[in-house]
Amino acid sequence: MYWAPPYSYRAPFQPVWATSYPQALELIKQSVQGERNDELFYDELIRLAPTQEQKNIVASIRDDERGHNQMFRAMYKDLTGQEIAAGGNVPYEKIPSYIEGLVTALFGELAAVEKYRRIWSGLPAGIYRDTVLGIIMDEQKHATKYNYLYTLNQTG
Numbered sequence: 001m002y003w004a005p006p007y008s009y010r011a012p013f014q015p016v017w018a019t020s021y022p023q024a025l026e027l028i029k030q031s032v033q034g035e036r037n038d039e040l041f042y043d044e045l046i047r048l049a050p051t052q053e054q055k056n057i058v059a060s061i062r063d064d065e066r067g068h069n070q071m072f073r074a075m076y077k078d079l080t081g082q083e084i085a086a087g088g089n090v091p092y093e094k095i096p097s098y099i100e101g102l103v104t105a106l107f108g109e110l111a112a113v114e115k116y117r118r119i120w121s122g123l124p125a126g127i128y129r130d131t132v133l134g135i136i137m138d139e140q141k142h143a144t145k146y147n148y149l150y151t152l153n154q155t156g
Helices: 021-032 037-050 052-080 096-120 127-151
Strands: none
Touching: 021 052, 021 096, 037 052, 037 096, 052 127, 096 127
C-alpha cells in the first residue's frame, strides 16, 4: 500500500502514449486518408502471393482494414459532425517483392497498433474507445498473420 504524508503533491501519472481528445480526432482523420494507397498495396500483395492460401490470408486482412476505415469514418462523423475528405494524391510505390511487401505490411501493422493506442487514449470511455480497442486487437492479429506468411516464405 502506498502511503503519502498529508498535503503532499504527486504529479499525475501519464503514459507516454497519452493523447488529448483533439489529437485523437486528428489521428483518426490521418488514419483513413491513405485508403487508396492501402487498396493498391493489398491488391499488389495479393497478386504476388505464391499460393491461394496466402492470397486468402492477405485478402482477409484487407477486408478487416476496409471495415476499420468504415468504423473510423463513422466515429469521426459521429464525434465531429464532419466527413473525412479523401486523402491527397500521394503516388503509390510498387512493392519490390512479395517478401519485402510482407515486411512492409508487418511493420505497418505494428505502427498502426501504436497510433491506434494513442487514439484509444484520447477518447472517452464508451463505445468508441471499445471499438478502437477491437481494432487494435485486429492489427495485432494481422501482424501475427504477416509474420506467419514471412516465415512460410523463407527458403533454406
